Amino acid sequence: MTNNNTLSEPLEKTKTIAEKTVYSILFTISLSHLLNDMLQSVIPSIYPLIKTNYHLSFSDIGLVTLTYQLSASLLQPFVGMYTDKKPKPYSLAIGMGFTLSGLICLAQASGFYWILLSVMLIGIGSSIFHPESSRVAHMASGGKRGLAQSIFQLGGNAGSALGPLLAALIVVPFGQSSVMWFSLVALLAIVILYYIGNWYKGVAVSKTKAVKIPSEKHHSLSSTRVSVSLAILIVLIFSKYFYLASITSYYTFFLIDKFHLSVQASQIQLFIFLGAVAAGTMAGGPLGDRFGRKYIIWISILGVAPFTMLLPYANLFWTTILSVFIGLIISSAFSAILVYAQELMPGKVGMIAGLFFGFAFGMGGLGSAILGKLADTTSISYVFHVCAYLPLIGILTAFLPNLEVKKKKAAGI
Template structure:
């Protein structure tokens, strides 16, 4: 009996050290579906603004409603499922997202719009903590790579969403949003299968919660707390700035360069595609060279390009937006894995906290920037936001918790 138990422990350890790419790419694909559906919301802003006669502040309120419902619940969902994993919640989250999408297609008033996007946000708050844990469990120790593969799906979906909206919805009307429900149903059935694998491999949870630093490094609770606060400030700078581009780049291009709505969506697609590229680059580089350095370069390194963006031609606006997307997106995987290394065993809570805070900052940023655009103009908003990446300098205060590469 003891020999059999020892064999099972060794077998579990061997599996935990193996990167399970089929699961990683499957959960990444469902992340693509989830975030593609969500990206339909900002893609429709020019159409909704015209059809419902909305102000910039009301556009910002739509984003705020969605992002708050997508953010507030995430840490609580993550903390709960750290203690009591719920594999079925993956499919449940996709169900909520799909229901919200159907409601959005038939919305006829501003309150109904808010209700619809809040349901989509609810689905996101359920999906992200548990799907992050699945990626962590399947990482085989390559946590940065696993998180990048997972994030790649989400960012690719965010990039493809506006492109599909420009082709399917903008020319033909709001009810054509229903075409996206096909993806939601596909995601539901795939996540049902992933949830089954998750339930059968819960023993991997214990095998993937060891910190990367050795026992000689002891951080006090205060030091860990201060490090988490620094990481959250960096998330603030990253997502507050990104809110200016994801929510208002189309309006900026239309007003400054007089491009069409569909043309503006193509430029937004370029920026979001660059984010997807930066995401897949950031994780492996963090595994190779150290996550603290990647965080530093990613946030602060974007500053020269963000400062130039409001003052250049249409061509250089497109070029700079690509550089900004690649550089600034490489930080999130490194930030998330760095945080889980600070608090091993709390993957769900950390994922929920950081995804939730990121969405929250995006929502609050969009609402405040919409209000500021109404009071001033969209050009002033872009000039103010261009200074946010300079906050990346505080990365220097993070403790060195990784072994030297």
């Protein structure tokens, strides 16, 4: 009798963890995502400064983004695949250590190649952070996976919005060396991630000791249909992040060129857009949980097209208004896409998170490099005219299966 009680304790603990939404961990990992992405967003925020200081072309700026995004993307699927099999609770804090090193190097960089090395280190930190932190959000979701990913993504988007604002207040007035102050934020994040690592370790140990709890519901789709659906999702990520690359890397230049704004004023405009992205993020996950992720993906990608096509022709007032609508609508897609993909391949949380975060960063980097070259050969205004049509690719969402219906049929409902 005593032995049965002893054996049942870890099982009950694991079931409780699996069934209960752990909001304290969700909001803590969201805070760490805020800090991480705030530090990451310092890179594009100082582009006008380093472009002037080092006499860089738009192609050079694109190469900086490409270096960062590739280092932030290529490792992510491999990190996710590895930690699916062997969880590494303290890898989050280690990843932030790479980011800390990159920030210190960036503050002291004296040339273009030092800048490339700095952003590469920051990118490596991001490649370790995102798959594992997404897994933590999944573990703490209690089954509310869309809500959990939205809370997690909210932190990241809020951090991305804060980065340009802090850069406008700190880096632009005080110069490149002031980036060093952001290393204090990285140190704070390391402490928070160590705390999360302790919780993560406790859950991982409990699961290995306990009898396995029932797995997530599987769909009845064939492997071919799953592969095609994943390919469609990747194309949708391409359209979303290729467009976002035009905003995050070149929106300030577009505003300076078209409306003759100051660097600080253009950073405030970027903050407004990224703030709208942060606000819209929270809606995508819960709405996907309630109405179906396919519909949210459809609305988020294709639905933003009218606004992106109007943006290049608007005056400053309407540019601001349109940027808010674009940010609100397009930001709801990623949480829905990520959870949809994880439902397509149950049990591959880390690999899917790494693949999609990695591909998103990779597309952002590739997009920035290509658009930088295009801006050099044409104009920054032309870039925004071309990118305006990318969301039309969202029509491919029509070919995605409705997983909620498939699950009900598989369950005999």
